[in-house]
Amino acid sequence: MPDGFDTRETWPFECLRCLYVWEENFVVRHLCDAHGNEVDIWLSSGIPVQPPWSGACCPDCGAYHVTWFPAGYLTRHPELVAAPEPEPERVPVPAKVPAQRRAPSAGRLLIALGVPLAAFVGFELYANLVAVARPHP
Known part of the structure; x- marks a missing residue:
């Protein structure tokens, strides 16, 4: 032993x-x-x-x-020796508020669809006006 x-x-x-x-x-x-x-x-x-x-x-x-x-x-x-770190101050946490769903914005949908549509219509009108103004040979 x-x-x-x-x-x-x-x-x-x-x-x-x-x-x-x-x-x-x-x-x-x-x-x-x-x-x-x-x-x-x-x-x-x-x-x-x-x-x-x-x-x-x-x-x-x-x-x-x-x-x-x-x-x-x-x-x-x-x-x-490092001094002990102080306790972090406890801040009361507010009660959780239930999240509300945002309604889809009608303005965003109009912009998303309207801007490309307006650009397409504007291009077609411009192309037709140029074609009418220019005589065909």
Whole structure:
């Protein structure tokens, strides 16, 4: 049976892409077997994860270009931690008014049909007047 103990560690991180600063809490399980082999298992929320120095991901922008600070660094430098965003002001939403169907506009229909018809009639009249005015050979 392996022999070991657990420690809790808080690691502060900073994203080098968006400059977001955050902390993550880990439980490190230090185990030693009967042969003297030692191993550390990193846990986050009870789930085994990789150590924080390998593959940390920014929770804000998703970048993997992340650096970390020494333990306790953010408690000595609180200006680096972003202030929590204020709660958005809740605006009451007016009750929904049932949508009314617009009656089709008679004017639009007249324009859609009348303009091409007027252009056609005007062209025919012009063509007939030119044909009458010009004598046939």
